[in-house]
Amino acid sequence: MKSLAELKAIRERMQNQVGIRAEDHNHIRVVVGMATCGIAAGARPVLNTLAKEVQDRGLTDKVAVTQTGCIGLCQYEPIVEVTAPGEPKVTYIKMTPEKAVEVVNRHLVGGHVVDEYTLGAADIR
C-alpha cells in the first residue's frame, strides 16, 4: 500500500460488511419470512438478494436484513416486511429476487413504498 487512497478503498469495501455488526435503534428493519412455507416458496434467494443489495449499496448502517418465522399467510409467501422507525409496517408479498431489487431501489433508497407488491394491493379480504 502506497497511499491513503488505497486505505480508503479497503475501508469502503469493508465498511459495509463490518457495518452489519452495528447495533442501533434507528435501523430500518427488513424481515423475510423464512419458515418452511417461506423457504418452499423461494424466500432464500429473496433474502440473499436483499442482503447483498443492502451491502453493495452501503446501506448497512441504516438497514438490517433479518429473517422471521411463519406469520400465518403461507399462501402469500415469500413475504418481506419493512419497518422504518416511526412509520407503519409495510408488508410485501409473493416476492422474487427481481422484486426485491425494486424494493431496495424504490423503498429503501427512494423512500417510496412499492404499492403494487404490498399485501394491501393484493385485496385478500
Added chain:
Amino acid sequence: MYRSHVLVCGGTGCTSSGSPQIIEKLNEEIIKQGLQDEVAVIQTGCHGLCALGPIMIVYPDASFYSMVKVEDIPEIVSEHLLKGRVVTRLLYKETVTAAGVRALIDTDFYKKQHRVALRNCGVINPEVIDEYIGTGGYEALGKVLTEMTPDEVIQVLLDSGLRGRGGGGFPTGLKWKLAKQNDGDQKYVCCNADEGDPGAFMDRSVLEGDPHVVLEAMAIAGYAIGANQGYIYVRAEYPIAVERLQIAIKQAREYNLLGKDIFGTGFDFDIDLRLGAGAFVCGEETALMTSIEGKRGEPRPRPPFPAQKGLFGKPTILNNVETYANIPQIILNGPEWFASMGTEKSKGTKVFALGGKIHNTGLVEIPMGTTLREVIEEIGGGIPDGKKFKAAQTGGPSGGCIPAEHFDIPIDYDNLISIGSMMGSGGLIVMDEDDCMVDIAKFFLEFTVEESCGKCTPCRVGTRRMLEILTKITKGQATMEDLDKLEELCYYIKDNSLCGLGQTAPNPVLSTLRYFRDEYEAHIKEKRCPAGVCKALLSYVIDRDKCRGCTLCARTCPAGAIIGTVKNPHVIDPDKCVKCGACMEKCRFGAIYKK
C-alpha cells in the same frame, strides 16, 4: 457477501470454555444445511462477559447467545440462521424481557459502559487486517503522517488529558514531549504488555481482540518522537495474544503500514515482539527495558528516566497497551472529544477486569468518574447469594482496598490515591463478608515475596518479614507489638525500595490496616477470624439440638474426626478435624457451624 455474521468470542476466557469447538461445529452444521454462502462465522476478541462464555452474537439482529454448548448448535443453525426464529431459551437472560428480546446495548451490563479502548473487541476479526481498516483503522496513522507535525501530535495528546493506563497515571503527552526533546541518533517506542497483576486481563483482551490498534498507535508514537523501531514486550503466558500480534505485524508489513516509507511519506517504522518469561518485576519500566536488552530483568534507579536514557541507553517511550488503544481514536475524533469524558483530572475511560464475589465476572469499560456502586451493583450485577459488600481491591499487589464507606466514590486516579488505593492497571476484585482482610493482605504479600527480584534489600528481606508477621497473625500467634512492627516495616519498605514493585508492596497491608484494623486486632487479641477464613482460628461445631444423627457428616469427613451413632447427636473431635468444611456443606439440617 454474507447476509448474516455469527460472531464467536475467541478470547482466552471463551476459548477455555470451549469456543473453538463451537466454531468447528458451527462451520460443520452451516455446510450441512447449505448456508455457507450466506452466513459467515467470525472469531472475535473478548465481549467482556467472560462469566457467560462461550459467547456468540448473530448479526444483523444482534441476538446474544451465552454459555453456548456444542449440542445447541444444530438447533441454532436450523432455527435461527435458516428460518430466522431466535432460540430464545438459549439467549443471554438479560436480553429476554416480557416485552420480547431487547438489544444488548440496553442490558445493565452494557448500558453504562462506554467502549473506546475496547471499541473493536468482540466486533472485528482480529486476524483480518481489512476488518480493522473497515472500522477506521490506520486512518489516524495516515492523518498524522500526511497532515500533522510531530509537535501537533504531541499537542493533541497533551490537550486530550490522556494519562498512562498502566497504573501510574503519568500524562502520556508529556512523556512523548520529553522523549522528543531528547536528541539521539536512535530512539525507541516500547509497549508494556507484561500484564501481571493477579486478576487483571484488560491488556490481554485488547491484544487478542484488536491487535492492530496497538501497532497503529506505536507507529504514531514513533512519528511523534522520531523513532523508527518499536518493541512489544508481551508475556509468554498469553499465547493467543502473541499469536494474534504476530499475525497482525505480518499483515501490517504486507500492506506496508509497517516498514519503509509508510504511505509514501518517507517515514519508516517497524515493530518486533519480545516475550516475557513470567517475571512480575518485568512490568516495571526499567526492568522491562533491561529484559528487552537480553539481560536479567532487574530494575535500575531513576533518573535517568527512559525518555532520557532508556532502551540500549537511547531515548525511549514506554506505554501500556490500553493507553495505546485510546490514541488512534483521540487523533481521529480530536482531543476535545476525549476530554469531554471523565473527571477534571482523569479524562476518558478505563477498562476494569471484574473478579471475585460478583455476578458478571468480566471486562468493562467505563467513563472515569463512574462510582464504584454503579460498577459493582449495576454493571457487575451485584454480589451473589445476597451477601454484603465488604471491600473492593484495585491495583493488584500495588494497590489497596476500597471499603463500603467509599462505595459512592467516583473512580479516578486522584480519588483512589486519596483513599489509599490506586487505579493500577485495572483489576477490580470484589470481596464480601466471607473474605478475611488479613488473609487478602497475606495473599498479595505472598505474591510480592515470590516475585521480588532480590536486587534491593528492603523489598527482598522486608516483604518476607512482613509475610512472616502476617502468617503469625492468621495463626493467632501474634502480639500487638508485632502489629506495630508490621506497620513500621511497611513505611520503611515504601521509602527505601528501588523500584515501584517494592515501593508499593506494603500497600495491601497499609490499606487493610487503615480500614480493617479491627479485624487484625480480633486475630491478635481474641484469637478469632471474624470472617471465618483463617483455619487455625476456627473450629467446626455440631449443634446438639439440630443434629438428627443421620451419620452423613461422619461418612463425609476425610479425617474420621466425627464421632456418633445413628439417631444420636454427633460430635467433632477438634484434635482430628482438618477444618475442610466438607461436613458443613453436606449437613442437611444446618446443624454444623463455624466458631
